[in-house]
Amino acid sequence: xxxxxxxxxYARSDAVRKVTGDAVYINDMHLPRMLHAQCVRSPYAHxxxxxxDISAAEQMSGxxxxxxxxxxxxxxxxxxxxxxxxxxxxDTAKYLGEAVAAVAAETPEQAQxxxxxxxxxxxxxxxxxxxxxxxxxxxxxxxxxxxxYKVAPIFFPxxxxxxxxxxxxxKGDFAQAAESADRVxxxxxxxxxxxxxxxxxxxxxxxxxxxxxxxxxxxxQSPYAVRQALSVAFDLPLNKIRVISQTVGGGxxxxxxxxxxxxxxxxxxxxxxxxxxLIYTREDEFINAYVRQxxxxxxxxxxxxxxxILGVHNTFVWDxxxxxxxxxxxxxxxxxxxxxxxxxxxxxxxxxxxYTNHPVGGPYRGFGMCxxxxxxxxxxxxxxxxxxxxxxxxxxxxxxRPGGFTGMGERLDVAGxxxxxxxxxxxxEYDKPSEQISPxxxxxxxxxxxxxxxxxxxNAGSAAILRMNEDGTFFLMSSxxxxxQGAATVLPQIAAEVLSVPPDKITYISGDTDHTPYEWQxxxxxxxxxxxxxxxxxxxxxxxxxxxxxxxxxxxxxxxLKLEDGYIVHRIYPxxxxxxxxxxxxxxxxxxxxxxxxxxxxxxFTLENNINTDKKTxxxxxxxxxxxxxxxxxxxxxVDTQTGHIKVLKMVSCFDAGKVINPAxxxxxxxxxxVQALGTALFEELKLKNGKVLNHSFVDYKIPTxxxxxxxxxxxxxxxxxxxxxxxRGVGEPLMVPGAPAIANAVxxxxxxxxxxxxxxxxxxxxxxxxxxMDGKS
Amino acid sequence: MKYRVxxxxxxxxxxxxxxxNRTLLNVLRDELYLTGTKEGCGAGECGACxxxxxxxxxxxxxxxxxxxxxxxxxxxxxLAKDGELSPLQQAFVKNAAxxxxxxxxxxxxxxxALLQENPNPTREEIVRAISGNLxxxxxxxxxxxxxxxxxxxYKGGAR
Ligand code: FES
Ligand code: FES
Numbered sequence: 001x002x003x004x005x006x007x008x009x010y011a012r013s014d015a016v017r018k019v020t021g022d023a024v025y026i027n028d029m030h031l032p033r034m035l036h037a038q039c040v041r042s043p044y045a046h047x048x049x050x051x052x053d054i055s056a057a058e059q060m061s062g063x064x065x066x067x068x069x070x071x072x073x074x075x076x077x078x079x080x081x082x083x084x085x086x087x088x089x090x091d092t093a094k095y096l097g098e099a100v101a102a103v104a105a106e107t108p109e110q111a112q113x114x115x116x117x118x119x120x121x122x123x124x125x126x127x128x129x130x131x132x133x134x135x136x137x138x139x140x141x142x143x144x145x146x147x148x149y150k151v152a153p154i155f156f157p158x159x160x161x162x163x164x165x166x167x168x169x170x171k172g173d174f175a176q177a178a179e180s181a182d183r184v185x186x187x188x189x190x191x192x193x194x195x196x197x198x199x200x201x202x203x204x205x206x207x208x209x210x211x212x213x214x215x216x217x218x219x220x221q222s223p224y225a226v227r228q229a230l231s232v233a234f235d236l237p238l239n240k241i242r243v244i245s246q247t248v249g250g251g252x253x254x255x256x257x258x259x260x261x262x263x264x265x266x267x268x269x270x271x272x273x274x275x276x277x278l279i280y281t282r283e284d285e286f287i288n289a290y291v292r293q294x295x296x297x298x299x300x301x302x303x304x305x306x307x308x309i310l311g312v313h314n315t316f317v318w319d320x321x322x323x324x325x326x327x328x329x330x331x332x333x334x335x336x337x338x339x340x341x342x343x344x345x346x347x348x349x350x351x352x353x354x355y356t357n358h359p360v361g362g363p364y365r366g367f368g369m370c371x372x373x374x375x376x377x378x379x380x381x382x383x384x385x386x387x388x389x390x391x392x393x394x395x396x397x398x399x400x401r402p403g404g405f406t407g408m409g410e411r412l413d414v415a416g417x418x419x420x421x422x423x424x425x426x427x428x429e430y431d432k433p434s435e436q437i438s439p440x441x442x443x444x445x446x447x448x449x450x451x452x453x454x455x456x457x458x459n460a461g462s463a464a465i466l467r468m469n470e471d472g473t474f475f476l477m478s479s480x481x482x483x484x485q486g487a488a489t490v491l492p493q494i495a496a497e498v499l500s501v502p503p504d505k506i507t508y509i510s511g512d513t514d515h516t517p518y519e520w521q522x523x524x525x526x527x528x529x530x531x532x533x534x535x536x537x538x539x540x541x542x543x544x545x546x547x548x549x550x551x552x553x554x555x556x557x558x559x560x561l562k563l564e565d566g567y568i569v570h571r572i573y574p575x576x577x578x579x580x581x582x583x584x585x586x587x588x589x590x591x592x593x594x595x596x597x598x599x600x601x602x603x604x605f606t607l608e609n610n611i612n613t614d615k616k617t618x619x620x621x622x623x624x625x626x627x628x629x630x631x632x633x634x635x636x637x638x639v640d641t642q643t644g645h646i647k648v649l650k651m652v653s654c655f656d657a658g659k660v661i662n663p664a665x666x667x668x669x670x671x672x673x674x675v676q677a678l679g680t681a682l683f684e685e686l687k688l689k690n691g692k693v694l695n696h697s698f699v700d701y702k703i704p705t706x707x708x709x710x711x712x713x714x715x716x717x718x719x720x721x722x723x724x725x726x727x728x729r730g731v732g733e734p735l736m737v738p739g740a741p742a743i744a745n746a747v748x749x750x751x752x753x754x755x756x757x758x759x760x761x762x763x764x765x766x767x768x769x770x771x772x773x774m775d776g777k778s
Numbered sequence: 779m780k781y782r783v784x785x786x787x788x789x790x791x792x793x794x795x796x797x798x799n800r801t802l803l804n805v806l807r808d809e810l811y812l813t814g815t816k817e818g819c820g821a822g823e824c825g826a827c828x829x830x831x832x833x834x835x836x837x838x839x840x841x842x843x844x845x846x847x848x849x850x851x852x853x854x855x856x857l858a859k860d861g862e863l864s865p866l867q868q869a870f871v872k873n874a875a876x877x878x879x880x881x882x883x884x885x886x887x888x889x890x891a892l893l894q895e896n897p898n899p900t901r902e903e904i905v906r907a908i909s910g911n912l913x914x915x916x917x918x919x920x921x922x923x924x925x926x927x928x929x930x931x932y933k934g935g936a937r
Contacts (some may be wrong), residue, residue: 015871018879019863019886021814021854028813199818199826199880199914249880250914282819484878484915668874671917695931698823698912706905706918 005496006726010503013489014247014482014689023247023523026203026219027279034205035064036327037267038111040101040118041288042093045357045691046127046142049089052101053119060117063112065270068101068369072266074464075521076233078204078225078257080157080164082143083152083323085262086171087232093358094142094322096691097287104276106265129581129691131319132296134162134176134354142322142355143511154612155328162355165328167335169618171409172346174302177311181302185383189297189375190757193319193686197703200249202289203279204261206268214268214726215242218261221251221481222521227513229258234265244542245511251483252676254289256523257325286696290362291686293353294319295334297375301383302346307394311346314338319360327353330361334368335618339407340376341417341451342398342628347407349618357691363523365673369452369737370680374758377448377741382754391745392430395421395449400630402719409619416656416719417630421449422714423654428634440641443649446746450737453625454524454730458610463517464534466495466506466542466601472566472581474499476505476538479519480531481511485732486665487527491535493661494725498539500563501580525629525730528661532725533605542601549583549596572667605721627721627729631655633674635710637746639700641769644762645748648678648708654715655735659727663716670714670735677739679704682759780908781844787812788856796843803838805846806853814854818912825911828884829853832923835891837910857890865931866890869924877915882902884911889925897932899925 009659017023042049052068059339069088079097087093087100101118105111123610126141128134139162143149147159178184205217214236220226223243231238248255260278268276273544280289295318302311316334320327335351364370384391400406401414424447426430434443476495482488492506500504512518519531543563550568560571563580570576586597613620635651651674660666689693695701720727740758748754753768780795787810794807803820806812806829818826820839827838830852857864863871866889878883885908892899892907899907904925913921 011871012874012876014879015874015876016863016884018876019854019867019870020858021812021883023879024813025816025880027817028807030808030811197914198878199824199912200816200878201818248878250878252914282821282824486877570840664874667915668877668920671919672877672915673917675917676914697821698819699821703912703914704918705910705912706908706922709905709918709922712917712919 002607002771003497005493005503006661007663008567009662010489010493012486012665013492013508025200025247025249026205026217029205029217031205031275034275034277034500035104035106035271036108036111037102037104037264037276038115039099039263040115040120042087042096042098042100042122044093044122044124045096046125047093047122048125049087049091049093049100050121050123054101057103057114057117060110060114064106065104065267066101066114067266067270072233073235074233075149076229077323078229078325079152079155079328080324095359097359098322099263102263102267104271107468127691128162129358131294131317131354131356134356135317135352141356149384157169157173159405163352164324164355164634164657165331165353167332167351167618169335169338169347169349169407171407171619172311174311174313174346174348177302177346182305183303183387183458185301185303185386187299187379187382188756189378191295191371191374192758193358193688194292194364194680194684195686195701196252196254196290196327197622198250198252198254201282201285202255202259204264205244205275205277206261206264207275208268208272210272212240213242214240214265215244216261216265217244217246219248219255220245221248221255221483221523223479223511223513223680224518225521226258226261230261230265233262242514245481248481248483252365253367253523253774256363256521257290259289260349281699283696286361286686286701287693289389289547290325291321291359292329293321293361295371297372299375299379301379303383303387307387307389307397309342309344309398309770312339312344315347316351318353319356319358319361321356321358323360324353325360325483326363327361329455334372336408336455337369337451337453340373341400341449343400343404344398344407358688363599365676365736366452367455367524369450369733370677370740372450372740373450373737374744377738378744378754378756379433381745381748382440391686392425399449406443406628408613408624409621410624414719414721415630416717417449417451419717420631420656423717424632424634424652427652427713427715428636428650430634434636441638441642442750443636443638444750445634445636445747446742446744447634448738448742448745450734451628452525452734452737453628454526456520456524456526459490459606459611460520460530462519462534462605464531464538464603466538468542468584469597470581470584472579472584474508475509476535477516478531478534479510479516480527481522483522485527485669486662487531489665490661491531492527494532494535495539497726498536498543501566510542517696525734528728528750529626529724529730530605532728534603536725537603537605538601541603542599545599545601546580546583549587550578551748553587554578627724629655629729629731631734631738633742635742635746637743637750639747639750639765644765646682646760646765648710648715648743650711651739652713653735655731656719657716658721658724658729660716661726661728666716666731667714669732670713673735674712674739675704675709678708678734678743680758681740681743695719783844785846785848786850788852793866798842798844800843801839802829802841802843802846805843806838812853812855814881816880818880825884825888826881828887828911830887830891833891833894835888854886857858857886863927865889866893866924869927873920873924875920875924881911881913885913885921893925893928893932898929901926
């Protein structure tokens, strides 16, 4: 279909602000009379807090307020209300770094000095540092009160254990599949904790006015979710909390929930009228923001001799950390998607979220998918080798096709997986062996597939308001946050297509719970889809209202009129036209009377017929997931057998985006996703020892630099999503999913050794090569 | 102990009393309110705070304020002239070489310093010049291409 604005690579609407330094991030805010906050943090991973003595700190200069856990009346949590924002005296600190007190003072230095003067007495307790150990009946209990916590009805914590959720999927009968199989395999994988590493650390500013109004400025992805959590934690009505999120310097999930906001607010309450600011250091970011949970995966696979996968039985054990935040839902999402983009009749999965005394697990781009696919996609390559089959043919044979069935038993009418796979195979020339340039630098290629659906409440809502100005420009207001992904460019493009005006006539405004309308959250790769649908509906509503007025003014039937390039035009007599701006304030008649203005459009979107899965079996035959985004990566690597160094030479990506709204932004996001995946495959691991994060700086925790950048090729296919705006579905997270396993598969293809744990470091490679020599296989 | 320093920021003279433990980054952000220069680590490891001091790219978080005396400093706020974006800023906008934008000022300063010193860099030289700048969003390729594009304009005499 011919679109005017959809599918065009418009420049980012926020680009000029961002290249000039005009964009305001949270730490750029300096308010008059602003105070600075600092925290006291637990030096133990698990300890009872016997006492907190603030008397000396109170006397220090510049100190305006001190709080302890006693300030917190209620537990909060997105799905499972399991935490106070600060550990309470008499209760326990559950990870090393948990806040136990905080100070607001005139300067950050004074706040820090006062923190240093706060005396906390602890009694150290036995701790849990491994999720599998933590599941055992004799493990120390981290949340003895778990049975009394409030929980969303789709999650199932096990009282008197550390298990915060046990997700169960029972499609078909794995035991029978194994019985009738020619071969049965069992492979294990481990994915360590990593951190999101947004370049902008978390930050928050809060101000409490005398009339009880609390204003919170935060670098956050989901202002409405933050507002809700704060309302629950502090017993505040929603109309008394205003959460404002301006420019967000990268999120990747780390800024999805509520973090330091909960610490700043009680301080602000004690210092009425004075704003209080807290900005995380990079060290805080690694320890006290969120981390991607570690995960142990075991996959049993029942295979027919020809490569047909008859059944899988997955066991995933997630290291949820001290509190669950999104952890239980990641556990569920991992279980949901555990069949991968494959059509398998028998899928059994047990996915456990386990409390440990580790930093708090949170959502990280992919929401469990990067982790499970590191296992799923290596499992396929391993089975192919062991059975003497082609890993490509196994994927072709089992990969989803339109009309196929997901692991949850849902029939899919749209499934672009096979097209993406073929595209990637072609772009990486998978059938051509790598050209070898040196006997000590071995090159090889690898592939992997992946998929993801948004793991969101089935009734998650989005709203948009489109205001027309007198001159025919517009404000599109929604709370789908611009976090770098391009929402502020793509959503106006969608509205522009409906209204037939250039996108730069539409200014995007978001992130203010007092002013921009409700949005559940900017997560789950749902913004283009959900907020995009709302924007489209708002534009359609506005267009309809303009046409209502135009039919009166122009004396023509509504159906004969259309919007075109800023005008309302008669379809049959196109010379009959009036500027759209003429209707911005309604119309007026000869006698001076007016009617029907000012023009404003409203759009609200809740996906209909999106239903929960069956509690016992995890099955939902129709529409448990809003959509599934599928695709594949291919790559070529070079392994230096003398140094163990792995260089990724090339990565290729192809996803089924449904409809790409802005190709340049799609490509840019694809590139970033591949390089982020490369980081997890080769460098990134949060090193934890007895609950302590050992590598909390960029020197010790390396992320990819320009030096690591491979040649990047981005492609897409477009099989329209029936419920998506112009057919679009979300892509931000899925794009990262196949990268790490594709690299791992390529490394194995190069040196013949399988790495079941990431990252694959030079030491791992050298160790494996030495082992291989000893096996006499070399 | 306070030091009196006189220096230039984006060609404007500045005179300040600074304490010995403050950094150039503190001075720019907290005293001059030039907040375009970002703090990503405060330890010289991310490049978000890169500014140009006497023609060289430096991490502002590593420069102590008393050392500023007599120096000429350019920050991201000083790149656009008379309301017109610099060629590198324009290239970043055109090529979508930024996403969240937090690293962007640092890359622009590293790239600008490189092009001033070497208007015709190779790809390796570009990569080396920005290898101290971290970006989590873009995958770097569009940043490198934007610098290459401006270098090509210079070559074509469009300076
Ligand atoms: S803030 Fe200066 S290098 Fe990171
Ligand atoms: S654009 Fe976000 S860190 Fe570079």
